Amino acid sequence: MSFVLGVIVGLGLALLIAVPFLKSRFHNRARNLEKAASERTNDAIARFENQSLLIRTALDSLTVGVVVASAKGEVLFRNRVASGMTGALHADVLVDEAVDVHLRGALSGEHRRQVIELFGPPSRVVLVAAYPIEEGGALATIEDITERSRLDAVRTDFVANISHELKTPVGALAVLAEALADETEPEVIRRLSSKMVEESIRAGRTIDDLLELSRIELGGEAIKEAIAVGLVIAEAVDRVRTLADRRGVVLRVLEPGERLKVLGDRRQIVSALGNLVENAVKYSESGKLVEVSASTDGLSVDMRVRDEGMGIPSRDLDRIFERFYRVDRARSRETGGTGLGLAIVRHVANNHGGDVLVSSIEGEGSTFTLRIPAAPGLTVASSLSEAG
Amino acid sequence: MPTEEARKNFHRELDEVRQELVRISASIVENIPRATTILLDQNLVDAEKMILADDEVDARTLEIEERCIQILALQAPVAGELRRVVAALKICAELERSADLAVNICKAARRIHGHEFDPRLRSLVLKMSDQARLLFSEATSAYAEVDSARAAAIDDMDSFLDGLHRQFIQAILESHAAGRIDLQVAIQLAVVARFYERIGDHAVNMGEKVRYEATGWVPEQFGAERHRRRLVDPTPVGGIGRAVPGTDGE
Numbered sequence: 001m002s003f004v005l006g007v008i009v010g011l012g013l014a015l016l017i018a019v020p021f022l023k024s025r026f027h028n029r030a031r032n033l034e035k036a037a038s039e040r041t042n043d044a045i046a047r048f049e050n051q052s053l054l055i056r057t058a059l060d061s062l063t064v065g066v067v068v069a070s071a072k073g074e075v076l077f078r079n080r081v082a083s084g085m086t087g088a089l090h091a092d093v094l095v096d097e098a099v100d101v102h103l104r105g106a107l108s109g110e111h112r113r114q115v116i117e118l119f120g121p122p123s124r125v126v127l128v129a130a131y132p133i134e135e136g137g138a139l140a141t142i143e144d145i146t147e148r149s150r151l152d153a154v155r156t157d158f159v160a161n162i163s164h165e166l167k168t169p170v171g172a173l174a175v176l177a178e179a180l181a182d183e184t185e186p187e188v189i190r191r192l193s194s195k196m197v198e199e200s201i202r203a204g205r206t207i208d209d210l211l212e213l214s215r216i217e218l219g220g221e222a223i224k225e226a227i228a229v230g231l232v233i234a235e236a237v238d239r240v241r242t243l244a245d246r247r248g249v250v251l252r253v254l255e256p257g258e259r260l261k262v263l264g265d266r267r268q269i270v271s272a273l274g275n276l277v278e279n280a281v282k283y284s285e286s287g288k289l290v291e292v293s294a295s296t297d298g299l300s301v302d303m304r305v306r307d308e309g310m311g312i313p314s315r316d317l318d319r320i321f322e323r324f325y326r327v328d329r330a331r332s333r334e335t336g337g338t339g340l341g342l343a344i345v346r347h348v349a350n351n352h353g354g355d356v357l358v359s360s361i362e363g364e365g366s367t368f369t370l371r372i373p374a375a376p377g378l379t380v381a382s383s384l385s386e387a388g
Numbered sequence: 389m390p391t392e393e394a395r396k397n398f399h400r401e402l403d404e405v406r407q408e409l410v411r412i413s414a415s416i417v418e419n420i421p422r423a424t425t426i427l428l429d430q431n432l433v434d435a436e437k438m439i440l441a442d443d444e445v446d447a448r449t450l451e452i453e454e455r456c457i458q459i460l461a462l463q464a465p466v467a468g469e470l471r472r473v474v475a476a477l478k479i480c481a482e483l484e485r486s487a488d489l490a491v492n493i494c495k496a497a498r499r500i501h502g503h504e505f506d507p508r509l510r511s512l513v514l515k516m517s518d519q520a521r522l523l524f525s526e527a528t529s530a531y532a533e534v535d536s537a538r539a540a541a542i543d544d545m546d547s548f549l550d551g552l553h554r555q556f557i558q559a560i561l562e563s564h565a566a567g568r569i570d571l572q573v574a575i576q577l578a579v580v581a582r583f584y585e586r587i588g589d590h591a592v593n594m595g596e597k598v599r600y601e602a603t604g605w606v607p608e609q610f611g612a613e614r615h616r617r618r619l620v621d622p623t624p625v626g627g628i629g630r631a632v633p634g635t636d637g638e
Contacts, residue, residue, distance in 0.1 A: 088532035090525050093414035119421040310507040314514065315425065362514065363507035 065142030068133075069103045082142055091118045095126055099140045102130035106138035115145070123315075125149045154322050161323070162210075165339060169203035209340035212271075213323065213347065226375035227269065229260040229294045229301055236273035237292060240281050248286035251277075254293035261375035262301045264352045269372060272348035272356075273303055275341040276368045280307035283366075296374055300354060303370045311362040321346040321356065345370065398463050405452060405459075405476050406532070412448055412483050413528040413594075416490060417521060420587065423493040424517035427580065428510055430501050435494040445487040449480050456480070468601075475601035479531065479594055486524065486590040489583045496580045503573045506563055512556045513577075516584040519549040523591035530595055536602035539595035549588040556581045 056079075059066050065082035069075050078086070082099075085092045095116060102112035112130040117123070123146070130140040176196045183189050237253055244251045262269065273292075280290040288308040295302050312320060319325050323343040342356075345368075349356040352372050360366035419438065426435045456477045459465065465473055523545055530539040557578060564574045599605050 088410070088529040090414035090417035090528050093410055093528070093532070094418060097411045097414075119418055119425075121421075311511065313428070313510070362511035363509070364511065 063144075065140075067099055067103065067140040067142070069107065069138045069140070071107065071136035073104060073107055075103075076137070085142060091120070091124065094118065095128065095142060098126075098128040099130070099142060102128055103138050103140050106130035106132045106140065115149075150318075154319075157325065158323055161325070161339065165206050166203065169199040169206075172199045173203070206340070209344065213340055213344050223265050224263050225266065226261045226263055227266045228258065229256045229262055229303065230258060232262070232266070232269055232273060233292055233294065233303065235270045236277050239274045240277045243278065244281045244290070247281060247284070249281045249284045250287070250289045251281070252289060252291045254291065256294035260294060260296060260301060262352075262372040263375040264372055265348075268348045268351065269370075272345040273305070273370055275345050276305040276370060279341060280305050280309065280366070280368070283307065283309040285309070298374065300371050300373045303372070304367060305370075306365065306367040308365040311364055311366055312358070312360040313362050314360075317358060317360060320358070398459075398465075401455075401459060402469065402472055405455060405473075408448065408452055409476060409479055409483065410528060410532045412445060412452075412487075413479075413524070413531065415445070416483060416486050417525045417528055419487065419490045420521040420524060421517055423490045423497075424513060426494050427497040427500075428513065430497055432498060432501060435497045438494045439491050442487055442491045446484065449484040449487075453477060453480050471601050471604060475597045478597050478600075482590045482593050482597070486587050489587050489590070492583050493580055496576055496583070500573050500576045503570060505569050505573060505577065509556070509559055509563060509569075509577065512552065512559055513580070513584075516549065516552045516556060516581060519545075519552060520584045520587040520591070523549065523588045524594075527591040527594035527598070530598045534598060534602055536599045539598035539602075542595035543592050546588045546592045549585060553581050553585040 056077075059077075060080040062079060063081065065085060066077070066079040067075060067082045068077040085095050095118075098114055098116055102114065105112045109132050111132075112128075114128050116126045116128060118126065124144060125146045125148075127143045127145045128140065129143075130138055132138050173196055176192050176199065180189060180192045180196070183192065233253055233256065237251060241251065277290065277292060284290055284307050289306075290308075291304075291306045293304050293306075295304070316325075321342045323340055325339065325342075345356050349370060349372070354370065354372040357369040357371065358366060422434075423438065425431070426438065456473050459473050460470075523542055526538060526542050526545065529535070530542065560569070560574050560577050560581075563569050564571065569577075596607055
């Protein structure tokens with residue numbers, strides 16, 4: 001009996017000891033499992049965070065704006081460019097509105113595209129596109145296509161203009177020749193043939209300018225020598241003096257210092273500056289002033305042609321250096337230019353590592369600046385002797 | 389909690405009203421230089437497009453107006469929130485009118501079609517347009533950000549536009565005296581100048597509504613104060629008003 005009792009008590013005691021022991025073992029195991037699991041989760045989270053950071057950085061370095069919306073239409077993500085477009089500026093508001101509208105369209109399964117032309121200033125062309133994402137949600141992209149659409153316009157205009165500029169005199173020649181063929185009156189024949197000469201000169205000049213332009217565009221070996229700015233100005237102005245006298249335009253030259261010199265191709269620079277002075281004279285009324293001056297900051301020389309003419313509308317300012325671009329088509333025949341002058345000026349400036357700048361107020365006049373690198377040896381001290 | 393949910397919806401609705409008004413306003417900022425280009429280029433095709441597009445602004449402002457009235461009726465907002473809805477209602481009217489003025493510039497383009505006017509006048513039209521655009525763009529940003537300091541500055545900017553307006557009228561008279569433009573074109577241009585000047589005034593009004601929303605201030609309070617004093621003490625005109633800073637706002 002006592003044996004049985006002893007066994008029961010023994011078992012009871014053993015249980016009493018074993019239970020907490022087992023319990024703590026189970027606990028340990030569970031804790032270990034939990035720890036391992038949480039470590040794995042943490043790893044996964046860290047990996048995921050790394051990846052998402054990578055994707056985020058990649059998206060942020062795009063020049064295109066990216067906006068991602070959930071299936072409910074909430075914006076989940078905007079990259080750097082897109083975030084920069086959420087301000088209170090009116091252009092941003094309009095772009096943001098388009099993104100909003102098209103994201104909603106994309107959520108209902110449509111592909112959307114819209115080109116927004118912003119008047120600015122500065123004027124911009126923005127392409128907003130939106131697409132549905134397969135897992136639900138939508139993606140919108142915002143792209144600044146200002147430069148691309150400007151180049152497109154330049155290209156189409158160039159083709160249209162070159163055919164216009166060359167076809168007009170050729171067409172006139174054909175009509176004049178036809179009239180001449182049946183003519184017997186000597187007086188009329190003389191008049192018609194002199195007209196023909198005039199038109200062929202016109203066509204010839206356009207072709208000459210085109211050749212000159214493509215020669216300068218190709219670059220080639222330009223002769224770089226130190227040229228006195230005073231001489232360049234004198235030569236450029238001399239070419240236009242007759243025209244200025246005929247039109248009653250006052251030409252004034254502010255003589256630059258003798259030591260002011262530029263480095264470049266003398267013929268090209270004279271032709272570029274001559275073009276600027278000629279334009280200034282052509283677009284000035286009788287009695288108005290055209291002033292040519294030069295100055296330097298020690299690194300480059302600015303040759304400036306200022307007129308008091310009709311000025312250039314601000315929206316045309318960035319296009320006037322294109323081949324055949326005309327601010328006022330109706331006047332182009334009147335002034336007799338070929339439409340290539342300013343394109344030549346720009347290329348000369350580019351070839352020399354310089355620049356051509358323009359500022360203009362409609363109705364008050366324009367100032368063109370041809371900037372050419374100064375010849376070495378031109379010290380700051382000598383630049384103080386500049387004119388102007 | 390249902391009340392909290394309702395409150396959230398109410399605030400979202402107020403935000404949406406502001407967002408929509410800012411968008412309409414931004415489109416007007418864009419339309420001012422657009423109308424000017426149409427006028428200077430005498431581009432009748434684009435003029436027609438813009439005149440038709442005004443119907444959209446009408447529809448949008450009408451919708452916002454109805455929404456504001458609904459908010460007033462259903463939510464009965466008070467204090468700052470009430471001012472917010474009232475300001476939106478008033479700005480709505482300013483926007484509708486300003487969009488009409490931009491369209492009027494396009495209509496004027498149709499009336500002066502085929503007539504040239506000199507570069508000086510063109511340059512002044514551009515300057516007025518730039519200034520009107522700038523004022524409106526400031527008013528738009530001030531409203532978007534409820535920035536009453538920015539809104540207060542619009543009034544000062546407007547005096548520059550008024551100056552340009554006077555200068556332009558003078559230039560029209562000179563141009564006409566020199567025989568460079570027809571009387572008919574001269575009159576049309578004077579009317580156009582008035583449109584820009586009025587757009588500027590609407591921008592100023594918008595600025596005032598922003599200040600009202602933020603602080604409850606309205607410029608008419610100066611006038612009202614003068615009127616109240618005159619009722620109490622009817623001294624001859626000239627003696628009054630000086631005591632009160634500022635001039636009439638409208």
